[in-house]
Amino acid sequence: MNLVQIMFYLMAFITLGSALVVAMGKNLVRSIFMFFVTLFGLAGLYVLALADFVAVTQIVIYVGGILVLILFAFMLSGKESLAIAQQHTTPYISLKNLPAFLLAALFLVVMLNVVFNADVNNLPWVKAAIATKNVVPVNGTINNIGVSLMTRYLLPFEVISILLMIALVGAAHLSRKEGAKA
Numbered sequence: 001m002n003l004v005q006i007m008f009y010l011m012a013f014i015t016l017g018s019a020l021v022v023a024m025g026k027n028l029v030r031s032i033f034m035f036f037v038t039l040f041g042l043a044g045l046y047v048l049a050l051a052d053f054v055a056v057t058q059i060v061i062y063v064g065g066i067l068v069l070i071l072f073a074f075m076l077s078g079k080e081s082l083a084i085a086q087q088h089t090t091p092y093i094s095l096k097n098l099p100a101f102l103l104a105a106l107f108l109v110v111m112l113n114v115v116f117n118a119d120v121n122n123l124p125w126v127k128a129a130i131a132t133k134n135v136v137p138v139n140g141t142i143n144n145i146g147v148s149l150m151t152r153y154l155l156p157f158e159v160i161s162i163l164l165m166i167a168l169v170g171a172a173h174l175s176r177k178e179g180a181k182a
Helices: 003-024 028-048 052-076 079-087 095-117 124-131 141-150 154-175
Strands: none
Touching: 003 028, 028 052, 052 154, 141 154
16 A cells, blocks of 8 residues: 555545534534535545645635635524524434435445446547547646636536625525614
């Protein structure tokens, strides 16, 4: 086992462990800060996959933007709503959650079927890329991403920015006091 594999397993363990703490944690503050660790662990996995631009984007957008937005909404929420959210104790396994578990199990079966039955080396486009030695130039990758983002993917990029703005306005609206007049 080489150093890269050890680093991968370490980062995967940190990411999955912190994600489990986020999902199963009772304390909202701890869950938010463990989500911070999860996002950084995911960025570390991107670095190990030699996707440096995606790792930096992960840190800037998700850690710098989304997580700050979540912390902003948390800090502006009232004590009453946080107390209600923390007192909500329902078991994870119940008849009410059965459809969600069935859907998750079905999704897991489909994903495992795809992973184990995929013959990646015999795909026609992979064979053609290997035969023509068609590789993406490393120097032009960020330039290609920027051009694609501002031409081909401009509409999804703008939709995401509008969605984030709506989330910010919603967080500000939820943080208002009940008796305050606008």
